[in-house]
Amino acid sequence: MSIVLITAVFAALLALVLGFALGFFREFFFVAVDPLTANIREALPGANCGSCGYPGCDGYAGAVAKGEAGTGACTVGGSAVAAKLAALLGTDAVTITPAVSVLACRGSAEHAALKGEYSGVATCRAAKLSTGGTKLCAWGCLGYGDCRAVCKFGAISMGADGLPVIDRDKCTGCKACVAECPQALLKDVPVDRTGAMTRCSNRNPVRGAVRKACTAGCIKCEVCVKNCPVNCITMENGIPLVDYAKCTSCGTCAEKCPVKVMRLLKIA
Numbered sequence: 001m002s003i004v005l006i007t008a009v010f011a012a013l014l015a016l017v018l019g020f021a022l023g024f025f026r027e028f029f030f031v032a033v034d035p036l037t038a039n040i041r042e043a044l045p046g047a048n049c050g051s052c053g054y055p056g057c058d059g060y061a062g063a064v065a066k067g068e069a070g071t072g073a074c075t076v077g078g079s080a081v082a083a084k085l086a087a088l089l090g091t092d093a094v095t096i097t098p099a100v101s102v103l104a105c106r107g108s109a110e111h112a113a114l115k116g117e118y119s120g121v122a123t124c125r126a127a128k129l130s131t132g133g134t135k136l137c138a139w140g141c142l143g144y145g146d147c148r149a150v151c152k153f154g155a156i157s158m159g160a161d162g163l164p165v166i167d168r169d170k171c172t173g174c175k176a177c178v179a180e181c182p183q184a185l186l187k188d189v190p191v192d193r194t195g196a197m198t199r200c201s202n203r204n205p206v207r208g209a210v211r212k213a214c215t216a217g218c219i220k221c222e223v224c225v226k227n228c229p230v231n232c233i234t235m236e237n238g239i240p241l242v243d244y245a246k247c248t249s250c251g252t253c254a255e256k257c258p259v260k261v262m263r264l265l266k267i268a
Helices: 004-029 034-042 056-065 078-090 126-129 146-150 175-181 223-228 251-256
Strands: 099-103 155-156 164-166 185-190 193-197 233-236 240-241 262-266
Touching: 004 126, 034 056, 099 164, 126 146, 146 155, 146 175, 146 185, 175 185, 193 240, 223 233, 223 251
Parallel strands: none
Antiparallel strands: 099 185, 155 164, 193 262, 233 240
8 A cells, every 4th residue: 555545544534533523522612602692792893893891892792791881882883783782682772972083193294303213113102112202292193103003994094294194984983093002192082072172292381392392282372271262271281171061162272372283173
C-alpha cells in the first residue's frame, strides 16, 4: 500500500473521529438559550458598538431579559428598537433622542503649532502617553485619528487640516469616539439641542495665554459672559460653560466673540 493511500485513509479516519467528538461535545455542553433573550437579540441592530454599556448586543440582550437593563440604551437602534424591546417585555416604550458627536477644538495644523517632531506610534493615545501631546496646546486635538479608528459606522474622517470631520448623517451617537479621545475633545450632543458651544478646550485660565499655542483658541476675554442677555454663561476651568436650561439661542455670544470660538448648535 503506497504512502499516499495510507495517508488518505488515516486522514479520513481522523476526520470521522473528530466529527463524532465534535457532535458529542456539542450535545454535552449545549446551553439552552432563553427564548426571550433570543427575541431581544434579534430585535437589536447587531452593531456591537458598546453604546449600551454592555459587551455587544448579546450582553445587552441578556441584561434586558433579566431586568438588569432598560429598553432605551441602544442609541444605534433608537426609539424604533426601544419600542420593539418594550413590546417583548410588555412595558411602556421610551423615546430615545438621537445624538451626534461634536468636536470642541479648532486647533488645526494651520492654527496650532507643534512642539517638536514626533516619531513614535502614530496614535493619539500613544502620543499623549509618551510626550504629553505633540502640540504646544496641551489640550488640543492630536490629529492621529483614534476616533476614526473606533467608529464602526464610518462617520468620522480626518480633514486636510488635521482635525476629525464628523458625518452627522452617519453618526449614531454611540459615544465610542467620545470615550476613545485622550484629550476629551468630542462631546455627545442631542440633535435637538439648541444653544451655544465653546469650540475650544484649552483650560489655561490666563487671559490671552492660549494665543502662543493656538491662534484659534479661546482667549478668556469673557466677552461672551458679559454680553449674554440671560446670564447663562460662566467661566469654568478657563472655558465658557453654557447652561442650556437658560440659553435662548439668541446668538449674542457667537456674534460678540472676537475669535469666533462660540458656535450656535442646531444639529438637526
